Amino acid sequence: MTHISALDYAQRLIACESVTPATGGVFDVLEDMLAPLGFTVERFISGENDDNPAHGAPVENLFAIRESGGRHFAFAGHVDVVPSGDGWASNPFVPEIKGDFLHGRGAVDMKGSIAAFVAALHDIPKDAGAISMIITGDEEGPAIHGTRALITHMQARGSIPDACLVGEPTSVNRLGDMMKIGRRGSVNMWISVAGTQGHVAYPHLADNPIPKLIAILTEIEAITLDEGTDWFQASNIEITDLNVGNKATNVIPAKAEARLSIRFNDLHNGEALVARVRERVEAHGGMLTAMISGEAFLTPPGAFSDAISEAVEAVVGISPEPSTTGGTSDARFLTKICPVVEFGLCNATMHKLDEAVAIADLSALTEIYRRVALKMLAA
Incomplete structure (x- = not known):
């Protein structure tokens, strides 16, 4: 041959x-x-x-x-x-x-x-x-x-x-x-916070979702997942997108969204991380969807x-x-x-x-x- x-x-x-x-x-x-x-x-x-x-x-x-x-x-x-x-x-x-x-x-x-x-x-x-x-x-x-x-x-x-x-x-x-x-494993998460649209001059008639989203992201940003292991670097959570889509300067928006990406080592699994983040999201009235791309x-x-x-x-x-x-x-x-x-x-x-x-x-x-x-x- x-x-x-x-x-x-x-x-x-x-x-x-x-x-x-x-x-x-x-x-x-x-x-x-x-x-x-x-x-x-x-x-x-x-x-x-x-x-x-x-x-x-x-x-x-x-x-x-x-x-x-x-x-x-x-x-x-x-x-x-x-x-x-x-x-x-x-x-x-x-x-x-x-x-x-x-x-x-x-x-x-x-x-x-x-x-x-x-x-x-x-x-x-x-x-x-x-x-x-x-x-x-x-x-x-x-x-x-x-x-x-x-x-x-x-x-x-x-x-x-x-x-x-x-x-x-x-x-x-x-x-x-x-x-x-x-x-490392990988999981992406999408956060959505609903509010009530209204005029900025009448905030009592609206419900601004942005402060709630900021509170959610502040709590998530404060999380330290681990310090790494003998073979893996530390796991990290990154905010990869923010979206409100509000083009008007005098309107309180009806919805605010964000996206996260977590790369994690073998101290964690995808489902547990999703549950951990969901608890924080739902505590502020938000909703979370997730896709686990793979485990460590x-x-x-x-x-x-x-x-x-x-x-x-x-x-x-x-x-x-x-x-x-x-x-x-x-x-x-x-x-x-x-x-x-x-x-x-x-x-x-x-x-x-x-x-x-x-x-x-x-x-x-x-x-x-x-x-x-x-x-x-x-x-």
């Missing part, structure tokens, strides 16, 4: 315009890569079209597995990308090599790491153990019909891995300097993170820092079924104009992924 490089695979994937929610062409390309390597590829659409954006749009998901005896190691990722935006030096969906870098939307987040893992499969014997790929088209969007639907599909077919590597771009200054062994998780340092550290040190000569910093990823769902660690390319250009990956990093990551897979399958 001809050995195809991660660079070639990455170019094929980048050439597919797969802005969230992704379906179709990019999955065709990935299936064409995996089928010759002995993988059974299963694709399905999850979600339905309706008029409610909170329900999310339909997305395509792919589960591919090469069955074998022994342990089962999985790689998870996403082929959807954020919109390119204006101002690129070249077409973001026409991969272009400039010097030592490959440019294109998704080069690092995260078509490059998917390409590296597929390239690594060429040098992983079929009898080494079961290997699967868990790929969604909905990581950059609401993440409603993506990895969660894939987990349901895997549970139904009885294909739960012993460990899963998520290929998010975790490296900061150079390939291999950081891996993610956990992430931690894969304690051990055999999995050691396998990654050993592979990184052997290939690029440094040892990655285990970290829980940054935003959320689909690892928050996968951690419910198996141990999960995230490791991938440098994240300096992700979501930016002229996103680019060092070609040498694609090659090095391929070898790192090969070593990690073999180590975990032999554990």
Whole structure:
């Protein structure tokens, strides 16, 4: 079998315009890569079209597995990308090599790491153990019909891995300097306080909701959730929006609204935080709705993170820092079924104009992924 490089695979994937929610062409390309390597590829659409954006749009998901005896190691990722935006030096969906870098939307987040893992499969014997790929088209969007639907599909077919590597771009200054062994949880909350509209000259005939909202936010702002833990930074509550929408200078408004975002460590859970804030909101006559995006998780340092550290040190000569910093990823769902660690390319250009990956990093990551897979399958 001809050995195809991660660079070639990455170019094929980048050439597919797969802005969230992704379906179709990019999955065709990935299936064409995996089928010759002995993988059974299963694709399905999850979600339905309706008029409610909170329900999310339909997305395509792919589960591919090469069955074998022994342990089962999985790689998870996403082929959807954020919109390119204006101002690129070249077409973001026409991969272009400039010097030592490959440019294109998704080069690092995260078509490059998917390409590296597929390239690594060429040098992983079929009898080494079961290997699967868990790929969604909905990581950059609401993440409603993506990895969660894939987990349901895997549970139904009885294909739960012993460990899963998520290929998010975790490296900061150079390939291999950081891996993610956990992430903080995330919950967004919307506060609404109703009042009675009236003329500012006759306040006794109106009910101004703004002072009530200010009192609510003052109490929330005074909350200290924790001081952090051995592996997590302190949890934080941030007020992310205020809205009254009152354009008149002589009118007391009928409603005032605010939005909060809480990022929390493993000392908390989403439901308890929602209940804590709701108590304060309702004490002042307000209403609260919330959406828990994910719970905090931690894969304690051990055999999995050691396998990654050993592979990184052997290939690029440094040892990655285990970290829980940054935003959320689909690892928050996968951690419910198996141990999960995230490791991938440098994240300096992700979501930016002229996103680019060092070609040498694609090659090095391929070898790192090969070593990690073999180590975990032999554990």
